[in-house]
Amino acid sequence: MVEDTAEAAIDTGELPTLTRRRFVGAVGAVTSAAGLVAIGDPADATEPTATDARTVSLNVNGTRRTVELDSRTSLLDMLREELQLTGTRKGCDQGACGACTVLLDGRRINACLTLAMMHDGAELTTIEGLADGAALHPLQQAFIDTDAFQCGYCTSGQIMSGVGCIREGHTGSGDEIREWMSGNICRCGAYPNVVAAIEQAAKGA
Structure with a gap:
């Protein structure tokens, strides 16, 4: 026992050499005595708290x-x-x-960096909502005309940011466009x- 070893050391005036085995044994004895080691039926474990569900309504x-x-x-x-609007892509998920x-509400944002609950009542436009029926948005058509995509994964984000x-009004020059599109x-x-x-x-605009 750890206690017996410690008492013997005190009686003789000698302290036992601290070894890895003795340290681990002492820690195990202390945690067991304190009831910190969970032993028993897993069914007795505390159930996780219920999901904090809220209702959000957006246009x-x-x-x-x-x-x-x-x-x-x-x-x-x-x-x-939830809405199955998968045109908005998940890339880095870090903005x-x-x-x-x-x-x-007319301003471009990174959807991965904000909580849905923060925008109850807001107006949201995704790539699926740009076209007017069968007529593409002018920027969607321009992407086709100029061959502005290759694999296409970033294209929806590029177009939405371009619309913004x-x-x-950040289209005065190519350099200005590059600066204001640098987040894509x-x-x-x-x-x-x-x-x-x-x-x-x-x-055209």
């Missing part, structure tokens, strides 16, 4: 959508998993790539064509 692409969500759900996950860009860029990454490197597409759509 998504012109249609009122009401869903019940875990309060920790990101706007991106709500769009993809660094821009693939999840949407328009919230045009609305904000294209790993295929189609940047010159993206700029060309935005310039084409901006002239």
